Amino acid sequence: MPARETEQIEFQRSFYVEGGNFDYAGIVSTSIKSILKQMELSAEVVRKSAIVSYESEINIVSYAKKGVIMLSIYADKIQIEAIDEGPGIPDIELAMQKGYSTASPQIREMGFGAGMGLFNIDSYSDKFAITSEVDKGTHLIMIINK
């Protein structure tokens, strides 16, 4: 057996997210939730993971061309990573503010674009990191402790 890092991944799965397609919005977070439920994680962990994965999925659908959401389960934590190819975020601090949104009227009409996505992600993650490059894309790492 090759030597491993101390943090052994127990489970890992990647999901593709198509930008602009609201018909399937929520399908990835629903899959993530059912995986975590099957693993009999606590209701609180499942709830927090469902919220952060839903918000990051909706962000990809609303703004990016495409993206990937990767679920990794470790002995002591869940990591959800969302990586997209999209317009990027010029001012992350501003985007993190509750109520700030650049969503189009069409997106708002469906009840999205309330400017709560990144704010919710930050509140429900135990650790949250965001990096973004304009015209390239955005990368979110969300950690939820078991």
Added chain:
Amino acid sequence: MDIETLAVKLNLDVKSAAGNLRKNITGGYTGDLLSDVMANAQEGNIWITRQVHQNIVAVASLKDIAGIILVNSSQPAPDTLEKAVRENIPLLVSPMNAYELSGNIFNLLAIKD
């Protein structure tokens, strides 16, 4: 109180999951912003909304919402109904507006079963 009792008392039109109306309602949440519902609604709540597109079913299923009631006689979009049937999420319609319906449900839930 379960959804079936609410449906009878408030004359709600049951559109889907008629066999899944016996869940106990833990409270209610009224809102049209999906992120707000996602963050603040609780498991087992009844969700009162004006949104009719299929993403409401995803939110309800992710949050373990007991059921969705559409206000002002708003009809669910065809793919919303299809999805609600598939995921066994009760979808109901009321002629009342969100204010009246929320007030009525609030009062009914205050009564002990």
